[in-house]
Amino acid sequence: MRRPLDVLAVSFDLDGTLYAGGRVLPGALAAVRSVVSAGMKALYLTNASGRTREEIRADLEEMGFPVGEQAVWTSATTTAAWLAQRAIGSVAMLGTQGLRIELEAVGMAVVGQADPCDALVVGLDRGFDFSRQRPIDDGLADRLGRVEALLVVCNRDDAFPGPDGNPQLGCGRLAALVEHQCGRKADAAPGKPQPDMLLDASAAHGMDPRRVLVVGDSAVSDAGMAHAAGAPCALVPASAALASSQAPETADAFIMPGIWALPELLGLDAVP
Ligand SMILES: [Mg+2]
Numbered sequence: 260m261r262r263p264l265d266v267l268a269v270s271f272d273l274d275g276t277l278y279a280g281g282r283v284l285p286g287a288l289a290a291v292r293s294v295v296s297a298g299m300k301a302l303y304l305t306n307a308s309g310r311t312r313e314e315i316r317a318d319l320e321e322m323g324f325p326v327g328e329q330a331v332w333t334s335a336t337t338t339a340a341w342l343a344q345r346a347i348g349s350v351a352m353l354g355t356q357g358l359r360i361e362l363e364a365v366g367m368a369v370v371g372q373a374d375p376c377d378a379l380v381v382g383l384d385r386g387f388d389f390s391r392q393r394p395i396d397d398g399l400a401d402r403l404g405r406v407e408a409l410l411v412v413c414n415r416d417d418a419f420p421g422p423d424g425n426p427q428l429g430c431g432r433l434a435a436l437v438e439h440q441c442g443r444k445a446d447a448a449p450g451k452p453q454p455d456m457l458l459d460a461s462a463a464h465g466m467d468p469r470r471v472l473v474v475g476d477s478a479v480s481d482a483g484m485a486h487a488a489g490a491p492c493a494l495v496p497a498s499a500a501l502a503s504s505q506a507p508e509t510a511d512a513f514i515m516p517g518i519w520a521l522p523e524l525l526g527l528d529a530v531p
Pocket of ligand 1 (some may be wrong): 273274275276475476477499
């Protein structure tokens, strides 16, 4: 028999877990509110790399989710922290203004592709034209190929749900194009399914990550992150379009019929 869950916080994935296609999923607000009412922290961990934490916080609050201090974490913030921990000072980037803001927030100098830099950071850029085979300047590709700079990608997701719910090409696809152009693999991809985001968020709140329940819809990225950090995991069914048959980390995950079932899993009172 399983031990009852004894957790200090719940880490919620966003797309496909709390909302989908711009709509809050049934029971999602009540699930998060019941967690907070019970004195646990609600954290929001997303592989999104194109938007800032503040933008995501504003969206969540508008939808009615309670968002505490240091509650929102993205693959961009975790990538920025990864670079800062390694004393990287200057980076070129492929991605959005949101990624630039997160990099500059940890003191990175964001430079042009022709300038000397310690690393290239690849994030999601919804405007990127995937028919381009050479996404970066040849000179930068040569320097990366000679390992004169690190190649760091925010995450390796092939796809993410677009506004209509249909999958769009993700950061992982852009990373693969850059790797092909440089002739080598990325040095790191700190987003999910790596444990870094959960470890960073747990450390910021002084919590043992093994006492944070990871709730998500991806057997690869969400369950993978939980598994790597030693945290418990509960999954809601993934949208068919994004579901993966490769699910090595789900053996020890709780499977829920929907996010509405979370309070019961945690033994919490329902909150309207
Ligand atoms: Mg998701």
